[in-house]
Amino acid sequence: xxxxxxxxxxxxxxxxxxxxxxxxxxxxxxxxxxxxxxxxxxxxxxxxxxxxxxxxxxxxxxxxxxxxxxxxxxxxxxxxxxxxxxxxxxxxxxxxxxxxxxxxxxxxxxxxxxxxxxxxxxxxxxxxxxxxxxxxxxxxxxxxxxxxxxxxxxxxxxxxxxxxxxxxxxxxxxxxxxxxxxxxxxxxxxxxxxxxxxxxxxxxxxxxxxxxxxxxxxxxxxxxxxxxxxxxxxxxxxxxxxxxxxxxxxxxxxxxxxxxxxxxxxxxxxxxxxxxxxxxxxxxxxxxxxxxxxxxxxxxxxxxxxxxxxxxxxxxxxxxxxxxxxxxxxxxxxxxxxxxx
Amino acid sequence: xxxxxxxxxxxxxxxxxxxxxxxxxxxxxxxxxxxxxxxxxxxxxxxxxxxxxxxxxxxxxxxxxxxxxxxxxxxxxxxxxxxxxxxxxxxxxxxxxxxxxxxxxxxxxxxxxxxxxxxxxxxxxxxxxxxxxxxxxxxxxxxxxxxxxxxxxxxxxxxxxxxxxxxxxxxxxxxxxxxxxxxxxxxxxxxxxxxxxxxxxxxxxxxxxxxxxxxxxxxxxxxxxxxxxxxxxxxxxxxxxxxxxxxxxxxxxxxxxxxxxxxxxxxxxxxxxxxxxxxxxxxxxxxxxxxxxxxxxxxxxxxxxxxxxxxxxxxxxxxxxxxxxxxxxxxxxxxxxxxxxxxxxxxxxxxxxxxxxxxxxxxxxxxxxxxxxxxxxxxxxxxxxxxxxxxxxxxxxxxxxxxxxxxxxxxxxxxxxxxxxxxxxxxxxxxxxxxxxxxxxxxxxxxxxxxxxxxxxxxxxxxxxxxxxxxxxxxxxxxxxxxxxxxxxxxxxxxxxxxxxxxxxxxxxxxxxxxxxxxxxxxxxxxxxxxxxxxxxxxxxxxxxxxxxxxxxxxxxxxxxxxxxxxxxxxxxxxxxxxxxxxxxxxxxxxxxxxxxxxxxxxxxxxxxxxxxxxxxx
Numbered sequence: 001x002x003x004x005x006x007x008x009x010x011x012x013x014x015x016x017x018x019x020x021x022x023x024x025x026x027x028x029x030x031x032x033x034x035x036x037x038x039x040x041x042x043x044x045x046x047x048x049x050x051x052x053x054x055x056x057x058x059x060x061x062x063x064x065x066x067x068x069x070x071x072x073x074x075x076x077x078x079x080x081x082x083x084x085x086x087x088x089x090x091x092x093x094x095x096x097x098x099x100x101x102x103x104x105x106x107x108x109x110x111x112x113x114x115x116x117x118x119x120x121x122x123x124x125x126x127x128x129x130x131x132x133x134x135x136x137x138x139x140x141x142x143x144x145x146x147x148x149x150x151x152x153x154x155x156x157x158x159x160x161x162x163x164x165x166x167x168x169x170x171x172x173x174x175x176x177x178x179x180x181x182x183x184x185x186x187x188x189x190x191x192x193x194x195x196x197x198x199x200x201x202x203x204x205x206x207x208x209x210x211x212x213x214x215x216x217x218x219x220x221x222x223x224x225x226x227x228x229x230x231x232x233x234x235x236x237x238x239x240x241x242x243x244x245x246x247x248x249x250x251x252x253x254x255x256x257x258x259x260x261x262x263x264x265x266x267x268x269x270x271x272x273x274x275x276x277x278x279x280x281x282x283x284x285x286x287x288x289x290x291x292x293x294x295x296x297x298x299x300x301x302x303x304x305x306x307x308x309x310x311x312x313x314x315x316x317x318x319x320x321x322x323x324x325x326x327x328x329x330x331x332x333x334x335x336x337x338x339x340x341x
Numbered sequence: 342x343x344x345x346x347x348x349x350x351x352x353x354x355x356x357x358x359x360x361x362x363x364x365x366x367x368x369x370x371x372x373x374x375x376x377x378x379x380x381x382x383x384x385x386x387x388x389x390x391x392x393x394x395x396x397x398x399x400x401x402x403x404x405x406x407x408x409x410x411x412x413x414x415x416x417x418x419x420x421x422x423x424x425x426x427x428x429x430x431x432x433x434x435x436x437x438x439x440x441x442x443x444x445x446x447x448x449x450x451x452x453x454x455x456x457x458x459x460x461x462x463x464x465x466x467x468x469x470x471x472x473x474x475x476x477x478x479x480x481x482x483x484x485x486x487x488x489x490x491x492x493x494x495x496x497x498x499x500x501x502x503x504x505x506x507x508x509x510x511x512x513x514x515x516x517x518x519x520x521x522x523x524x525x526x527x528x529x530x531x532x533x534x535x536x537x538x539x540x541x542x543x544x545x546x547x548x549x550x551x552x553x554x555x556x557x558x559x560x561x562x563x564x565x566x567x568x569x570x571x572x573x574x575x576x577x578x579x580x581x582x583x584x585x586x587x588x589x590x591x592x593x594x595x596x597x598x599x600x601x602x603x604x605x606x607x608x609x610x611x612x613x614x615x616x617x618x619x620x621x622x623x624x625x626x627x628x629x630x631x632x633x634x635x636x637x638x639x640x641x642x643x644x645x646x647x648x649x650x651x652x653x654x655x656x657x658x659x660x661x662x663x664x665x666x667x668x669x670x671x672x673x674x675x676x677x678x679x680x681x682x683x684x685x686x687x688x689x690x691x692x693x694x695x696x697x698x699x700x701x702x703x704x705x706x707x708x709x710x711x712x713x714x715x716x717x718x719x720x721x722x723x724x725x726x727x728x729x730x731x732x733x734x735x736x737x738x739x740x741x742x743x744x745x746x747x748x749x750x751x752x753x754x755x756x757x758x759x760x761x762x763x764x765x766x767x768x769x770x771x772x773x774x775x776x777x778x779x780x781x782x783x784x785x786x787x788x789x790x791x792x793x794x795x796x797x798x799x800x801x802x803x804x805x806x807x808x809x810x811x812x813x814x815x816x817x818x819x820x821x822x823x824x825x826x827x828x829x830x831x832x833x834x835x836x837x838x839x840x841x842x843x844x845x846x847x848x849x850x851x852x853x854x855x856x857x858x859x860x861x862x863x864x865x866x867x868x869x870x871x872x873x874x875x876x877x878x879x880x881x882x883x884x885x886x887x888x889x890x891x892x893x894x895x896x897x898x899x900x901x902x903x904x905x906x907x908x909x910x911x912x913x914x915x916x917x918x919x920x921x922x923x924x925x926x927x928x929x930x931x932x933x934x935x936x937x938x939x940x941x942x943x944x945x946x947x948x949x950x951x952x953x954x955x956x957x958x959x
Binding site for chain 2: 017019028046047048049052053056062064066067068069070072073074077080081082083084085086087088089091092109113114117147260313316317320321323325326327328329330332333334336337340341
């Protein structure tokens with residue numbers, strides 16, 4: 001007999017469905033799917049207590065490859081469907097697989113409002129800066145001037161930076177990882193699930209067909225350690241192959257320095273505080289970019305506690321039920337303006 | 342000199358309470374309406390609020406009215422009024438063309454000063470002459486002054502005193518209709534339970550208003566309105582929107598499934614959301630979302646998690662929800678979509694009523710996307726219709742569109758508080774009913790063609806749904822040609838099979854009648870009255886009024902075959918007529934049409950004139 005307090009042990013395979021995965025060979029979605037299976041097994045989630053929701057796009061096929069409850073919905077509306085699932089049953093672990101087009105173009109409104117409400121769902125934002133399923137149009141995260149099938153002379157619009165949107169919507173959790181970096185992806189997904197509230201994990205994902213190497217600067221194995229920084233709460237912001245580079249505050253800005261050079265010591269290097277309510281520094285960190293001489297921030301950039309929408313709804317119902325004993329419609333109606341005939 | 346007063350016996354009467362938004366006419370109207378119901382009258386009411394949120398005091402756009410139809414044959418909230426209470430010149434002007442000849446106008450002479458007349462855009466000091474009013478019985482009463490005098494000894498502020506004048510008007514009306522005041526006293530005591538002084542002031546003014554009528558005015562005859570006996574039980578006054586909300590709650594209670602509403606405010610449907618957010622003690626989760634699409638999307642999510650899920654909206658919102666309804670069709674999830682129809686297209690006439698969304702409900706989606714459609718017929722029938730819509734949704738695992746309209750949604754009537762034991766059971770088509778092997782998310786019950794509903798979170802039944810076409814057997818994504826046809830047929834077949842479980846179509850009137858009138862939804866009251874009057878005039882006419890639109894009840898064709906002359910009457914350009922023609926394209930059935938789209942309920946006289954013409958046709 002298995003005692004009730006012994007948790008069953010799960011393996012990544014337990015979360016795999018019997019469907020053949022049909023993303024292009026080399027697509028970053030494969031890697032993320034593996035990370036997700038692994039994260040769920042680490043979390044020990046029972047598959048029937050997991051609901052994976054998605055919108056439309058390449059990455060939104062993901063629920064079909066999960067041996068959990070899954071729902072492939074319509075373009076852009078996944079965040080709203082996931083909100084409904086979570087409010088109806090707050091005990092479920094609810095995940096949203098979405099892309100940059102699905103989440104930030106057609107679904108932008110639902111994204112910001114889900115984040116604002118702090119619904120306890122995990123949003124996996126697979127950002128490949130391109131529309132893949134429709135074969136190569138620019139997306140809301142494509143850089144200005146980006147040439148694509150729908151912008152043959154380059155785009156004339158600026159992109160969203162997803163972190164800015166999430167912080168603008170007063171998000172409580174934002175993390176980043178790179179599709180091919182499995183260990184850190186798993187870490188981010190585990191952290192996202194553990195966070196109570198809307199967790200946004202931006203995954204820099206490569207579209208091997210229509211936007212190959214778009215994240216090359218930060219994903220290349222050889223240079224990755226120089227162009228990115230893995231932020232860890234409570235730890236010094238150090239990066240580089242030898243962890244000899246650090247982030248410091250310089251006036252209103254952040255600056256990358258080499259410890260021991262130009263008079264900088266380890267004391268000058270910032271310690272990451274993901275839990276501070278003020279998101280000013282989190283914004284600054286999220287805006288760092290190799291293009292402006294700073295490493296791309298990866299890891300959990302922000303994770304603050306706040307009431308969640310789904311539990312708040314439950315709590316309100318409970319609080320009112322404690323005060324009022326009526327549970328049947330007829331009894332309730334009889335307490336109103338009623339006459340007997 | 343009461344004994345000299347002539348008492349007029351009448352079958353039905355329409356009373357119109359009208360004044361400035363702040364004059365408390367809704368309260369006077371509601372109390373008198375409940376009093377009439379208690380006295381044994383049938384009642385039907387309709388509020389007429391100003392469109393502006395805060396219209397200038399005394400202006401035409403600031404007039405707030407309450408219409409009450411009471412008597413023994415009440416099918417709707419009435420048309421031309423017999424009695425008008427006008428608290429100011431604007432109220433008189435706005436309503437003057439809504440009066441029968443010979444009707445009584447009780448008006449507050451204190452509020453007919455030069456300035457008041459100016460605010461109501463009168464050019465002269467003779468409002469009645471200016472309006473060309475003739476043949477009406479004018480009863481000028483100094484309501485404001487008399488109210489003030491009545492409360493001379495009360496130690497409450499002047500503003501609170503002035504607010505009591507609606508009770509003086511109510512007292513007058515109670516006298517006019519020979520109503521004892523006991524019930525009103527009781528209602529006022531209840532209403533102002535926490536403010537005993539205000540309660541006493543209201544009671545005093547009410548009683549003085551009554552006595553004023555009795556003692557001073559013998560020039561008008563008072564009324565005795567026919568009563569009817571009704572079923573024993575507890576009654577309350579309910580509007581269509583509230584009844585809709587309660588119908589969902591009742592279905593939730595009966596089925597054991599928690600109720601979820603995802604919605605977004607829109608006129609004239611907002612009251613459904615506002616009612617359901619109150620009912621937390623009953624465990625209802627009702628959420629206001631960021632837009633119409635999120636409203637329905639959260640509901641779809643809640644349905645996936647096993648709730649009775651609904652979304653409420655009006656025409657423009659239904660348009661926004663189209664794609665999501667298609668998803669619910671494809672994913673085969675239970676969902677109730679409530680469309681309180683208003684004037685369209687586009688923003689149209691938000692506060693007016695129409696039946697122009699039928700095509701949108703039936704056909705407004707991409708692909709072959711059949712849904713069940715139910716249409717509520719009266720304010721109280723909104724309860725039954727919402728109950729049935731929920732029952733169909735959960736038993737056939739399908740979206741159902743419930744059509745109501747601005748007229749029945751805002752109108753109200755007396756309603757016997759239902760005993761749910763008398764309502765049919767609701768047995769959700771849950772996966773626990775499945776007793777075969779190799780279940781998947783799309784495994785279908787070959788009996789009613791519904792798939793089995795497995796709530797996310799249920800051990801052993803993980804599955805994936807989605808908007809992509811699925812294989813009939815395995816539930817996996819499929820592009821197969823024959824499979825697509827089979828799935829299209831299954832989804833249509835499921836909707837058709839709903840006809841097995843809905844009540845048969847009723848026919849009001851004689852099967853041998855020369856003329857059959859067909860209607861659907863919220864026009865029931867006016868059509869019934871018109872048909873009733875035709876029959877009383879000896880022109881035999883029958884009415885077939887539809888609550889179940891898609892599918893129609895099984896016996897519809899049988900009834901149709903019995904009639905040579907048929908008129909389909911609706912507030913659109915013939916949407917239901919076209920639907921029926923497509924379905925019942927057999928010899929000898931010819932559907933004529935009566936269509937009126939003015940944003941107003943049908944006029945019974947117009948209906949009768951048109952029906953009589955057809956009736957007389959050789």
